[in-house]
Structure formats: C-alpha cells, structure tokens
Amino acid sequence: MSFKEELLTKTQEIEELLKRYLPEETGFQKTVLEAMNYSVTAGGKRLRPMLMQETYRMFGGSGPVIEPFMAAIEMIHTYSLVHDDLPAMDNDEYRRGRKTTHAVYGEAMGILAGDALLNYAFETAAGAFALELSERTARAIQILAGKAGIYGMIGGQVVDVESEGQAISQEKLDFIYRLKTSALIESSMMIGAVLAGASDQEVEIIQRVAKDVGLAFQIQDDILDVTSTLEVLGKPIHSDEKNEKTTYVTLKGLAEAKQDVEEISNQALSALAILEHKNPFLEELITMLITREK
C-alpha cells in the first residue's frame, strides 16, 4: 500500500471511530447534539488523532485506551474552531466550503455547542478510566487539559486575538505559534507516547518533535497564504495581509521563512530518529505535513 492509500485508510478509520464517540441526537437538548455532530463531522485532516495513534503504535501501544483520547483531542480542536468562527471572534460564515456552526444554528447555540464539545472531550477522556485506571491514564488526562488551556492553546488564542492589527515581536509570535498550534500537537503525540508506556525521556523527545512539527506546520501555512492560489489552497489567499496579521513571513521574509521550515522540520525528524522505536508512516506523515502545497 502506498503512503497515500495508507493515509486514506487510516483517515477513514478515524472518521468511523469519531462517529462512535459522538452523542446520539435525541432528547429535549437535541439541537446542541446536532450542532456538536455537525461541527465534528465537517471533515478535516484528523491530524491530531492520527498523530496520537501513530505515536502510540510507535511505542508498541495496541489496546483501546487510546481511542477515547483520540476522540477527545478532535473534539477540543473542533470546539476551538467553532468558537474561533463566532461573530465576536473571527466572524467566519464558512469553513471548508460549509456553513460554520453558528451560521447554521445561531450564535447562542454556537457558543453552547463549543462549550459542550470541550466538556464532552473531558467526559469522553474520563471514560478511559473504565478501560484502564493507571498512572498513564491519569497523566494523559493531565496533558490533555494542560495543553488545551491557558498555558496551552487558549493562551495562544488570547494573545493572537489581542495582537490583531498590531506589530508584534518575534518572541511574541513564537509564543503564539507554540501555544496556538503546537500545543495540541504536543498533546496528541505525548498522550500517544504516555499511554503506550514510553519513558519520561522519550516523552520529552516526543514533545520536542511535536513542538517543531506544529511550528513548521504553522510557518508553512503562512508561506502558502502568500505563495499559493485560491484554487490550490481551497481557501482565500492573502488573508493574513487582509487581517493585518503579523506572521512569520511578514517578520522574516519569505526566503528565511522557507529556510526555517526546512531547518525546523529536519530538527524534528532528527529528534525522532534518535528514538529506538520506529514508525515509518509517522515519519512520512510529518514530512507530508511540513512540505505540503495546500
């Protein structure tokens, strides 16, 4: 099977898994359940659960305890998009060619559906204790909460929102990228490692790899916003310029940004290569993410 075929198969498996973890649309509170499911089934690359699962497999993990966490990380990612799209935030009516949640269900339901997804992520993850009550599971929940919160993703979102239309320093930009983009990727890969029983040192290396993957991914995003076309990217280009956003490209220029993506990616792959455990698919996946054209 080629990498592309394998990627497709794995993505479909994750889609099936996510569906199993979504709530049934029944009861008086049906609307919010529909809005949650609408948001999660809107598609996407399912990168975070995939990175989690592949890291788990790399360290020899094979049981079902990873599954609730795979669903949970995608719910957290999705809630962050639902709230990001709200009128008081980015005010987006469309995402991936589909109406955003609040555009379909109204603003109040957009807020509540996001809250519900965040809460349900923890409800789902806490379900893992029924499968395995161990230090690993407890640590996985701690990582999940920590990397999504004020010292993780939300922290990055806050500074991102506050920085709009302002010139910001490289230090602040690094902070935003590390927290807004890398944090959930760190969470995914670290949880995979922890649940599979990786050592503290291995988990630390995985965290470094994930941090760099997130960073390179985000810089590549900035580059494509400048160099790609609407047709290839499937979304409007030059959106950062329009939103007066400081990006890696506006700060360092296109040439240096491209060079840095390559350096940071190589750094991530070298760190991964140190580890005794191998997963060729994971390596290819990371390379794809970083060198992608859309």
Added chain:
Amino acid sequence: MSFKEELLTKTQEIEELLKRYLPEETGFQKTVLEAMNYSVTAGGKRLRPMLMQETYRMFGGSGPVIEPFMAAIEMIHTYSLVHDDLPAMDNDEYRRGRKTTHAVYGEAMGILAGDALLNYAFETAAGAFALELSERTARAIQILAGKAGIYGMIGGQVVDVESEGQAISQEKLDFIYRLKTSALIESSMMIGAVLAGASDQEVEIIQRVAKDVGLAFQIQDDILDVTSTLEVLGKPIHSDEKNEKTTYVTLKGLAEAKQDVEEISNQALSALAILEHKNPFLEELITMLITREK
C-alpha cells in the same frame, strides 16, 4: 458558634481556597488570566464547593483531595455565568452589582475566559491524581464532567435558551430545572460522597437529596421573583415575566409552588435522615437555601 457565624467562617475559608487555585496573572496571556480571576472573585454564595465539602465531611472525609474539586466546581459554575451573560445569550451588563466579564474585557475575551475557566476546571481536578490515584478520584472526574455537560448543565441551558418566549410543558420545565440547576448540585454532593468513600447506595441517596435541593432552590427562586422586592432581593423582580419565561409559578400558580417547595424540601431532608452519617451544618444549610427570602 451560631449557624450564621459558622456559615460566614466556612465561606471565607472557601474564598481563600479558591484564591489559591486561581492562576497567577503573568505572561503574554495575562488578560485572560485577569478576566478569569475577575469572574471567579466576583463573589457569590460558594454553595457548590460548600455542599461538596460538607458532604465529604459527613462521610468522614478529611484529606486535601477534595480541594481541587471544590475549586473546579466553582470554576464550572462561574464559566457558565460568564457565557450566560454574553450578548448572544442573556446580554447582561451587570451581575451582583458588578460589570459582567465581557462588559469589562470585551466579548471575545468573555468567550475565551469562559472557555479557559471550563478547561482550567478539568486541569485543576486532574491535579487531584497527584494527591490520590484511585477509583474514587477517577469517578469524581467522571461525575464532574458528566453533570456539567450535555446530559447535565449544558443540556439544561440549551433547552432553557430554546424555550424563551414559548409555553412549555411541566415535563420540559422539570427537565430544565433538573439539568440546569440540580446537575451541578448533584455533582457537588456526589463528588463529596464518592471521595469520602461512601457506598454506591449512599451516593445514590445523596444524588436524590441533591436533585431535590436543586429543584426546591430553583422553585424558590421563581417564587421570590414574584413575591419579593428589589430591595430585599438585590436584583430586579418580575424578570421572568419580562423575559416571557415559563416558570414553576406561571405553570402551577403561587400557592401550589409554595406547597411543592415545602414538600420537595421535606423529601430531601427525610432522605438525608435515612443515612447513618450526620452533618447538622449541612442540614441547616439545605434548610436555609430552600426557605431563603432572598
């Protein structure tokens, strides 16, 4: 010490505890940390942590494992108020005589501060595993997530929002009250019982007690909105009528509502009396909540 003095002392102790669990206002993401702390320190009766702690004590609990959960339940309660007050929801500029969070920090930060509090609640609760890794702690996290989510508080909020300006059935009103108000009280008291090592049967009785306490509390709220004055209540009366809200009083009339509060309260206190373990302060607290004049 009189009940009132004891109540005051215990409330102050909880205020101190909450402060210890709030994040330090430092770093690039300072604004959201300030907004979180502003929301939590806005006051309130601290009922949920108090009910949790007193139920814990009733069953002989004495260790610190309850503390992160006490902080977490108040964070969840607070986030729900912050999001409830948003322009797209109830659009309230003031709460307890103080500007609401979004009125001070803006709408985007109101959304993010609410998200941050919900997430931090789970981050804080997950910290309990560092104190005690046990089935009890795992179950407490499961209860915390379950009672706050789509089959708990959020479920009730959703139906409440959707029912505004509509005539609704007794069945639907019971659903809203059970989920919107009782769920977090059930969560508080059940977590207290579980962490102290109460038996399944005892936890079930506590859940019934808490359900009734929440229900009676909410009906009393409806009654006071009709019978009290602005001066006594400290907030506008007849707000339900103004918002065209179906309440227990509009559905059943004032006389029957009053009778039902008494019946449900007696039911709660009788169920509590079945239990071998006693906590006179908890009994007095519940009686106060239900018979309160404001």
